[in-house]
Amino acid sequence: MFAIVDCNSFYASCERIFRPDLINVPIVVLSNNDGCVIALTSEAKKHGIKRGAAYFEIKELVRLKNITVFSSNYALYHSISERIMAILAEYTTNIEVYSIDEAWLDMNGLSDRYALACQIRKSILDWVKMPVSIGIAPTKTLAKVANKIGKNKPSGVCELCPKEYTDYILSNFDIADIWGIGRQLSKKLNIHGIYTAKQLSEASDRWVRKLYNVGLERTVRELRGEPCIDFETAPTPKTIIVSRMFGKKLYNQSEIGEALAKYCGHAATKLRKNHLVAKNMTIFIQATEGYGKNGNNYSCRYNFDNGTDSTIFLSQMAHRMLEQIFRPTKKYLRAGIMLDQLTFKDQTQYNLFNIAETPKQDKLMAVIDKINNKFGNDKIGLLSAGINREWKMKQEHLSPGVKGRVKLYH
DNA sequence: TCTGGGGTCCTAGGACCC
DNA sequence: TCTGGGGTCCTAGGACCC
Numbered sequence: 001m002f003a004i005v006d007c008n009s010f011y012a013s014c015e016r017i018f019r020p021d022l023i024n025v026p027i028v029v030l031s032n033n034d035g036c037v038i039a040l041t042s043e044a045k046k047h048g049i050k051r052g053a054a055y056f057e058i059k060e061l062v063r064l065k066n067i068t069v070f071s072s073n074y075a076l077y078h079s080i081s082e083r084i085m086a087i088l089a090e091y092t093t094n095i096e097v098y099s100i101d102e103a104w105l106d107m108n109g110l111s112d113r114y115a116l117a118c119q120i121r122k123s124i125l126d127w128v129k130m131p132v133s134i135g136i137a138p139t140k141t142l143a144k145v146a147n148k149i150g151k152n153k154p155s156g157v158c159e160l161c162p163k164e165y166t167d168y169i170l171s172n173f174d175i176a177d178i179w180g181i182g183r184q185l186s187k188k189l190n191i192h193g194i195y196t197a198k199q200l201s202e203a204s205d206r207w208v209r210k211l212y213n214v215g216l217e218r219t220v221r222e223l224r225g226e227p228c229i230d231f232e233t234a235p236t237p238k239t240i241i242v243s244r245m246f247g248k249k250l251y252n253q254s255e256i257g258e259a260l261a262k263y264c265g266h267a268a269t270k271l272r273k274n275h276l277v278a279k280n281m282t283i284f285i286q287a288t289e290g291y292g293k294n295g296n297n298y299s300c301r302y303n304f305d306n307g308t309d310s311t312i313f314l315s316q317m318a319h320r321m322l323e324q325i326f327r328p329t330k331k332y333l334r335a336g337i338m339l340d341q342l343t344f345k346d347q348t349q350y351n352l353f354n355i356a357e358t359p360k361q362d363k364l365m366a367v368i369d370k371i372n373n374k375f376g377n378d379k380i381g382l383l384s385a386g387i388n389r390e391w392k393m394k395q396e397h398l399s400p401g402v403k404g405r406v407k408l409y410h
Numbered sequence: 411t412c413t414g415g416g417g418t419c420c421t422a423g424g425a426c427c428c
Numbered sequence: 429t430c431t432g433g434g435g436t437c438c439t440a441g442g443a444c445c446c
Contacts, residue, residue: 010446031414038414038446054413072414099417099446182444213420215444241416336415393414 001107001136002143002231003117005088005124008131008151010101011039014080015070015399017129026067030055033245033393034071071395083128091120096232104143106231107136117157132156137166140229141222144179145169145197170223173197180219185212197223236274236342242266243336246391249288250332256285257322258386263337264314265381271339272369275346277307278339281314283321287330298325307343310361311368314339315384 007013011029016022026043030036037053047065049058055069062069081100088095094106107113117134124132135147136159143160149169150158160166176186178197188211194200201223209217218228242263250256260283271278284299300321308314318337371380 033414034412036413052413056412059412102446180444184443212443215420235418237417239417243415245414394412 001110001113001138002140003105003107003113003134003136004098004140004143004147005103005105005120005132005134006147006151007084007101008133009039009041010081010130011072011077012041012044012070013130014077015068015073016041017080018399019068022068026065027070028058028062028067029070029072030397032072032395033247034396035245038072069397071398073399076399080128080130084124084130084132087123087127088120090123091116094231094233096235104140104231114157114159117159118155121156134158136160138225139222139227141179141219142166142225145173145177148173148177166225167198170198170201171196175200178219178223180215185216188212236276236344237270238340238342240267240270240278240339240342241336243284243334243338244393245334246332247394248391250391251328251330253322253326253328255386255391256326256332256335257319258384258389259335259391260318260322260337261315261382262385262389263335264318265311265385267337267339268309268311268314268365269369269372271309271342272365274342275344276342277309277345278314279304279307279341279343280339281317281321282338282340283318283325284336284338285322285325285332286334287327287332289330298327300325303341307341307345309345310365311382312361312364315382319384 009027012027015027015029024043025041026047027041028037028044028049029039031038034055036055037049037051037058040049040051044067047061047067049061049067061067077100085095085097085103088103088105092105092107096104098104107116110116113136117136121132121134124130133147133150133153133156135143135145135150136157137143137146138160146158146160146169150156160169173196174186175181175189175194175197176183178200181189189195189200192211194203200220203220205217205220208220221228244259244263246259250259267278280301280303282299282301284297287296287298289296302317302321304317314337368380
């Protein structure tokens with residue numbers, strides 16, 4: 001038995017925690033660079049705004065309807081998320097943090113699951129002021145269905161049980177809302193006359209597999225109540241990507257270099273947090289115009305002799321790689337780095353003849369992490385990541401940082 | 411003028427090997 | 429005159445998720 005705990009309009013609700021005056025007021029939260037809407041409250045939805053809408057297109061509506069706008073404030077959202085996960089951990093040790101605003105709970109062997117879910121929901125609301133919905137079912141896919149139903153219930157909780165009730169729900173559930181089925185697949189299934197979750201659950205495994213792939217077959221089995229997707233306690237990342245649009249177009253190699261150095265810092269911090277090292281790095285820059293197979297994207301890939309988690313080493317490599325792909329006549333919109341071939345630091349094989357890592361550098365990185373943990377991200381970093389940071393993204397509606405705010409719960 | 415960022419899984423197709 | 433077949437590994441691209 002699985003339960004999925006999902007925060008309602010998470011980013012918008014986070015902003016509301018510190019602004020009780022915004023209860024029942026429509027709120028939208030914008031993507032990095034204030035580009036488009038990534039989260040919105042039900043009140044904002046009523047004005048016809050959709051997730052993904054371009055901000056410049058709804059600006060007038062926002063003004064007319066008095067909708068409150070926030071730039072996304074990830075430091076705040078991560079901090080709230082950690083508090084919620086800590087509350088969940090008080091109820092069960094078997095918890096899989098699935099995303100910043102969602103977690104799976106293992107409910108096997110628990111008797112009154114519905115009452116427990118109501119209790120969890122109340123704790124999170126009382127202590128963090130975050131509204132959540134909880135779905136309970138024998139498979140992850142069904143739990144997601146239940147969660148969606150729970151969002152429209154006053155209790156916020158839905159358990160798919162008994163079978164007649166599940167059948168009733170699935171008969172009225174649009175396939176486009178099923179976890180794992182996106183726009184393309186639902187269109188494809190509609191052509192074959194499949195519109196509801198119930199119809200999809202009755203399709204034959206072989207037919208479904210032939211129509212698309214094993215992933216869809218798993219979804220179908222899960223809809224029938226057969227668990228195919230396991231509980232994963234601490235998934236380790238396989239790739240780490242850091243990429244951002246710039247606040248304005250850049251044509252200067254040194255500014256792009258600064259941005260890349262900063263992204264290397266973020267990526268390396270994430271490596272160290274997960275006790276990983278990377279053996280491979282790709283950097284990419286996106287120009288405003290271009291041609292060829294990859295259009296306006298230019299990238300460069302490099303394999304290290306030894307896995308690394310050093311900000312210094314990664315930044316130096318990124319700098320050299322940028323020299324190879326940078327074209328001076330172009331203007332650039334975005335840059336990014338990707339790390340892959342990640343392995344655990346204590347299991348990695350080093351090249352005997354080229355030991356790049358030194359204990360000294362490890363110590364330095366540990367100190368940097370400690371300082372940034374205590375005083376907030378980016379308090380200390382490499383000079384190569386720049387000080388003025390004119391390329392920094394636009395965030396005109398940012399709420400104050402989380403450090404120094406009132407404690408939310410004891 | 412202006413449309414995010416970070417991930418996973420699966421498949422097809424090419425290169426290469428014997 | 430006739431020119432195989434099976435396997436692996438890698439990469440790119442498509443679909444999905446939050």
